[in-house]
Amino acid sequence: MTVLLGPAGVGVPLTMGPTWPTGLLALVGVLYVRTTTKLAFTAACRRAATRACRSLMKGWPSPGSAVVAVSSSEVLVLVLAVAQPECVPYDVEKNAVRHAEMVRRAEARVVIFPELSLTGYHLDAPAITVEDSRLGPIVEACAEAGAVALVGAPVKDEGLEYIATLTVDGAGAKVAYRKVHVHASEERFAGGKRPQAIEVDGLRLGLAICRDMAIAQHAEDTAALGIDVYAAGVVHQAAEVATQEERARRIATDHGVWVAVASFAGPTGGGFEHTAGRSGFWRPGGDLVAQAGPEPGEIVRLTIG
Structure with missing residues (x-):
């Protein structure tokens, strides 16, 4: 299992494979709920996507494996x-x-x-x-x-x-x-x-x-x-x-x-x-x-x- 460290407020399961972008949209949805301004939302999404790409490039998971976004309150402080x-x-x-x-x-x-x-x-x-x-x-x-x-x-x-x-x-x-x-x-x-x-x-x-x-x-x-x-x-x-x-x-x-x-x-x-x-x-x-x-x-x- 690969762990994405992003600013989401809760863990979000992402499924790799043909439908994995749906999971990414779920992560973005959590970011939207946790953000109070459009500008901060855009910046948060950009940073989350950057971290996601870095994590995936280090070890791309096989199709169907789980990817979990971890709460910023737990990790990114x-x-x-x-x-x-x-x-x-x-x-x-x-x-x-x-x-x-x-x-x-x-x-x-x-x-x-x-x-x-x-x-x-x-x-x-x-x-x-x-x-x-x-x-x-x-x-x-x-x-x-x-x-x-x-x-x-x-x-x-x-x-x-x-x-x-x-x-x-x-x-x-x-x-x-x-x-x-x-x-x-x-x-x-x-x-x-x-x-x-x-x-x-x-x-x-x-x-x-x-x-x-x-x-x-x-x-x-x-x-x-x-x-x-x-x-x-x-x-x-x-x-x-x-x-x-x-x-x-x-x-x-x-x-x-x-x-x-x-x-x-x-x-x-x-x-x-x-x-x-x-x-x-x-x-x-x-x-x-x-x-x-x-x-x-x-x-x-x-x-x-």
Whole structure:
């Protein structure tokens, strides 16, 4: 028997073979009953279909075998946190220790940090690699907490430098995403080639870095990856809080996904003496559900599923 992990509210038996699309329609029917808006319904169906295809491709069942959709309340639940660490300019070693402390405090499965959180928004900071031993404290904290940290850093990869998001867990660090829409002031860095998503416990997180959020096509292309959450690390001026919130609302509304924004708090480089902070979460449809204040050291946690 193959198990599909989808956002249906109850188990739905699907029969493979000539009549199996009828079972898929039954699954969609459950999605409709459990969804309050047409937009969220469309997004939920898209994500369910994506997961179904991935599951089936791993092992297509024989004709007549049963396929069961499992309740999201039983399986697909994820605790997320957005964090605003205090940052020491250029000091990856000290900042990694502070990231590790926040991972432990967050008590979350995924902890999202701001753009360039390991160095501060200093565009001349040396690039790091995923083998950098200074990442050790974050790796250790993630191993202890069973967490995945999404960390902002300048990286050198295949001869080019990028503003990137690293995924750090107990096994080490990887480059998960390279900022696609770099600003003119960030000319030192190459732009990433495409949107990216990661999967954690059956839910998919699309990744973004700051200016990416301003580009409607980026959100559209990322949503097309079948995501549940659009997760962004950003740096904004204190006077740009309204812009930060408008972008998050727009993406949550247009694409029917959760939006998580980790926003830099405290002074940093690049003329950002007074940053916005106010990291938060927006539900599908655009409502703000949880938000930090403007000060460094704050963490906001949310359970989705």
